Amino acid sequence: MLWKLVYSLKSYFSPLNVFHYVTFRTAYSMLTALFVSLLIGPWFIEKLKKLKVGQVIRKEGPETHYSKAGTPTMGGLFIIASILVALFIWGDLSNTYVLICIFSLLSFGFVGFLDDYLKIKRKDSKGIGAKRKFLLQVLFAFVIAVALVKAMGFKATVLQFPFFKSLTPDLGWFYIPFAVFVIVGCSNAVNLTDGLDGLAIVPVSMCAGAYALIAYLAGHSKFAKYLHIFYVPGAGEVAVVAAAVVGAGLGFLWFNAHPAEVFMGDTGSLSLGALLGTMALATKHELLLPIFGGIFVIETLSVILQVAYFKATGGKRIFKMAPFHHHVEKQGVPEPKIIVRFWIVSLIFVLIGLSTLKVR
């Protein structure tokens, strides 16, 4: 928003015209969020330590995690703060998609915060409880879905499929539950993945980077036409939001890199996951999300399969432990190796996702 003040002085000094460009603001949104998180990170971590906001570790988990007990959690708070500062400076706060993204970040951040707070207060890993958490997520996702459809009009309910230029089914009102599924699913998938140092934040940042590009293209009439993707007027501003996520994510990684000085908590994982889902919907590239976020899909599927098999067989397991990163850990692979390999796989997924822009 502050950029508009500077931009208004362009008649006195024409180079200030550059502030109008989404590409310029996208770059600086990322840098701002990165520097703000690097700046406030140490202060935040100290505060969290003083407030004794330490992680409670599950007793049934891998023994290598016991030493992580007491690591400050709720680092998501400074990720969210850094994103908001970047958007206050570089975001167009009169753009409906940007406002919906901010609502998504804050509402799911609130659910995560409640969960983290209760886990710490009660000193167990139950939090607000799965049912209550799910209901709140569905409620907020519903508000986001309706707001997006209202903002976008008739085009909102039509899907475009990667690889198929002319496959564009209109889901009609069924789009609302579909959008709720995308947001809640992505929020929980990121949450499940967030179980090793840096394991979730790097794929989240990579996906956000991919959506920064998608948002720019979908919000640009000429590029959208050239690539045969939906043109969504105003969606270009989502690039500034996505870039802030990348910057804040990298800043958080500075402290979350193994051995982590801080965890993001549900405050971070639920909010960032929901925001990714929201950006996928706002740019009309919902179906690229499972490709970009292939790591989140693998982790979630491993849990679904494990739990289903466990129940069906009365206690047998497919994996040594779910989510999948625990399975690999139990095989004796050191944590840093698992993390970096997951990052590489995540990058492969993002590149495959981006390649679909031309292959259609």
Ligand code: 57M
């Ligand atoms: C939360 N969170 C971590 C941290 C982070 C249905 C079931 C599979 C659900 C799943 C679950 O609850 N997952 C969601 C995963 C936790 O991290 C905290 O939670 C926040 C994210 N929500 O920010 O605050 C622990 O993860 C480790 N961690 C790091 N570095 C990080 O940067 O090392 C996190 C961030 C932290 C820390 O140890 O304490 C978590 O795992 O609790 N449940 C599980 O994942 C459990 N799996 C399970 O029960 N599987 C069974 C079932 C499916 C049949 C099985 O396979 O037998 C495991 N979780 C853990 N230990 N920790 C069980 C063993």
